[in-house]
Amino acid sequence: MMLDRETCLAAVASRDARFDGSFYTGVTSTGIYCRPSCPARTPAHHHMTFHPSAAAAQAAGFRACKRCRPDAVPGSPDWDVRADTTARAMRLIGDGVVDREGVDGLASRLGYSVRQVQRLTLDELGASPLALARTQRAHTARILLQTTDLPLPEVAFAAGFGSIRSFNDTVRAAYASTPSTLRAQRRSPHATARPDRLLEVSLRLAFRRPFDPSNVFGHLAATAVPSVEEWRDGAYRRTLRLPHGPGFASLAPRDDHVAATLHLADPRDLTPAIGRCRRLLDLDADPVAVDAALASDPALAPLVEAAPGRRVPRTVDGEEFALRAVLGQQVSTAAARTHAARLVQAYGVPVTDPVGGLTHLFPTAEALTNPARDALAGPDSRFATLVGLARALDSGVVDLSPGADRDAARTALASLRGIGPWTVEIVAMRSLGDPDAFPARDLGVVKGAERLGITDLDAHATRWRPRRAYATQHLWAALDHPINHLPQEDS
Structure with missing residues (x-):
């Protein structure tokens, strides 16, 4: 608003x-x-x-x-916090849905008519979905012009423009510069992508201060699935399943930004890749508002003062994280990584990392709808839950996409056999980006609350609403666990 x-x-x-x-x-x-x-x-x-x-x-x-x-500013925090149709539309536009499927595709995903969606965005944002997407295309074009040697027609195509004329007109209107002028302003040359080489794009991801990277990067590194994720040279790296092909992201915390290096099989995936990395690190959050709300609780105030700007580690792929959450039910972090690594080797798609040790994309839900029983160690009940969730995701019964209806997703998840409150809340927090998700029975949450002298957690947590997901990060941080610290060396 x-x-x-x-x-x-x-x-x-x-x-x-x-x-x-x-x-x-x-x-x-x-x-x-x-x-x-x-x-x-x-x-x-x-x-x-x-x-x-x-x-x-x-x-x-x-x-x-x-x-x-x-x-280049962070996105409005409203689109992460809110769960209404306009917020869902903005998350989908940010993921490049209008570029790939048009406004008709956006409306279809939301379950509304094109006219209704246009009215919603015009009322709140002063622009139609197409205009919002066009502004996003101009930003993508500027990044490609100033960080790559792609020919101008390829930049136009990669940014989502339908013609060279619309590319030129939009860039000129947005920046009062021609594409050629923007290209001349780049600071250093970059190699052009060849058919046998991924396109490399380096950029800065902005955030609102304060930003404490310890828990978000610590969590991602501590739970990293071998072959899919790694910590290398001070950066969290992982493979990406993008609309037009595989990619790789390297993300390193800096004082005033996150340094991102993306390797893409198709430059059209730059916009969704940036959006997913931002969502992974919760970079569009409003930490001042979050910290002020949580610090009003005397129990949390010392933790907030000690580490302002904690973010919620999320995910680049909602379905992937949900499947991993099932693998993590009632087992240690190390065991969950081992279970996930076995599935990756058996059902993940091989990829070639240009600079590191990543070898696979995480398996899709479709690939896990009928896996061999020996692909997953552990009880039959967990195997059945994994397969049931994979089938629900593959069929669309459970939607965890950026534009998902959070309430509907929670209900659908809870209806599946083997999916209890802990899994629902963890998935709501990480896959759906719900800032009020709260895994109240999580062992780390319970122990963290005990450490703070909180006896009736359910009652006490009501004062943290609607930011209980952020309170969870502070409760976890009350304990000594690798998820709370940046790695000191490569793993």
């Missing part, structure tokens, strides 16, 4: 980076739009207009500021 004018004016006057991505400032005297924290001289109040999205600012005739790069 768009903020009132006085709040926007105050945010711009104080250059408050917390609002970057929540609204955009159009300056009528210059014709540019900026992020609230833009370091340029603050314009007079009567020269400022405010817009709920970059697409809305561009539709109003403004071009992106070359100094503050408003197209």
